[in-house]
Amino acid sequence: MTGQLELITPYLPVYSEPIHDTQNNDKPNLLAGLLAGDFSALYGGSHPALKADEKWPRCETCANRTPLVPYLQINLSTECTPAEFRNLVPPLRPDGVTLFQVFVCTAYGENPGNCFEDWISGAAEGKAWLVRVVHFDGDADGLLASEAAEFQEAQRSLVTELVPTQRIVATWTxxxxxxxxxxxxxxxxxxxxxxxxxxxxxxxxxxxxxxxxxxxxxxxxxxxxxxxxxxxxxxxxxxxxxxxxxxxxxxxxxxxxxxxxxxxxxxxxxxxxxxxxxxxxxxxxxxxxxx
Ligand SMILES: [Zn+2]
Ligand SMILES: [Zn+2]
Structure with a gap:
């Protein structure tokens, strides 16, 4: 019987060279590359692309409302991202740039593991992630936000050892x-x-x-x-x-x-x-x- 064995093609990340700079493994200027569509996605790090007027999203599960980590930011407007994925999550507008973003809370949880795991397992209330599709008119919004004092304060308060090392996903194979x-x-x-x-x-x-x-x-x-x-x-x-x-x-x-x-x-x-x-x-x- 093969009726239930529907085949679906997965796409695995193809990383650019890892960034070996232990003092500062986050490069804010990579946001410009992400928004320009030079590569498909950013994995981890502490530089979310945010609209110029929006605040850094925070966890609604842990008591101190830890800033969420931008776990995955995928550009839906670049051909570096597989067409099959872009068809399932279409860009919001044909112009500008649409990103698919997944933020998670990497703060320590009540149980072994992190806050995100506590929440997604049903052990904790609230909301320890944010998944969204967001449109940017040009490449300015995401960069302006990263200059704001609120952005930098949030960035400093991340539990840095738990933030996944930022990496460039060139494309997905x-x-x-x-x-x-x-x-x-x-x-x-x-x-x-x-x-x-x-x-x-x-x-x-x-x-x-x-x-x-x-x-x-x-x-x-x-x-x-x-x-x-x-x-x-x-x-x-x-x-x-x-x-x-x-x-x-x-x-x-x-x-x-x-x-x-x-x-x-x-x-x-x-x-x-x-x-x-x-x-x-x-x-x-x-x-x-x-x-
Ligand atoms: Zn949390
Ligand atoms: Zn539905």
Missing amino acids: PENPEVPHRETLFQLGCTDYDEEFYDAHEPVSGLKLLGHAILGMVENLPGDGDQEEGCSSCNADHSPDSAWSFRCLVQLGTDVVDDCDESEFMTSGNTYVLQCTRHPYVFQGGRSFSW
């Missing part, structure tokens, strides 16, 4: 198409599949765009347990087929990474940005782990 993860198949009641085919197309770990999520035996996905129910736009539409359905848009990290790279943001579990398949700008967090 399509990899071997993936089948749904074994645990997903099990949940779908699909137990009679071609093992050899599965092994040849098993989902990969670590940061990736699209593909299939690596699920463990325990999940905290939208609509499961205590987490907020799915997509508010879908929920408002009471037609019989309005059930929430999502895709794994970005796998942020996994607890085990093939070819582990020390600069990866390690999570004690697998974390994802899920996207409503009907509403491209509705995102939810997902987490799964096997213990």
